[in-house]
Amino acid sequence: MILEPKMEAKIGKLLDSVGNFFTGADQIPWCDGDIVAGCEREVAEAGKGSSDELKSDCIMRLSWALVHSRRPEDVQRGIAMLEASLAGTNSPLQKREKMYLLAVGYYRSGDYSRSRQLVERCLEIAPDWRQAQTLKKTIEDRIKKDGVIGIGIAATVVGVVVGGIAAAFARKN
Numbered sequence: 001m002i003l004e005p006k007m008e009a010k011i012g013k014l015l016d017s018v019g020n021f022f023t024g025a026d027q028i029p030w031c032d033g034d035i036v037a038g039c040e041r042e043v044a045e046a047g048k049g050s051s052d053e054l055k056s057d058c059i060m061r062l063s064w065a066l067v068h069s070r071r072p073e074d075v076q077r078g079i080a081m082l083e084a085s086l087a088g089t090n091s092p093l094q095k096r097e098k099m100y101l102l103a104v105g106y107y108r109s110g111d112y113s114r115s116r117q118l119v120e121r122c123l124e125i126a127p128d129w130r131q132a133q134t135l136k137k138t139i140e141d142r143i144k145k146d147g148v149i150g151i152g153i154a155a156t157v158v159g160v161v162v163g164g165i166a167a168a169f170a171r172k173n
Helices: 005-023 033-046 052-067 072-086 092-108 112-125 130-172
Strands: none
Touching (some): 052 072, 052 092, 092 130, 112 130
């Protein structure tokens, strides 16, 4: 059977989305420990007499690396750094960037509602920002997936309990 290219692409997307549903895959990049270590070295070097702008850029790169890390302790460190620096940010562009990175960090740490709040604030500043739109969809998909899994677990538990009760009554009679 030969499929048209459009139909083949649609089937491929469907299979990918089903696979992503069960694996929990998302489109947010990961960062490994080597990159985090490199960014930490950059921040240390920038602290030795560099301009404030260079220090700020290095800290933003480190924050990015931390919230994209696979290590939960790195993600928490990135969140803490961004939270601490957000209040002193005057530029709307920098505020948007920091809130986006915070949203990524909270997403990675499993706090989907806080992540969604932050990404929605980003979209208030820049409604057409594709990166934030993609993150928002990723968060909403994850919330839906977790809800479906939760419903499945609850239904299984109810089924086991009802089955046990039915079996107990059947033995009595």
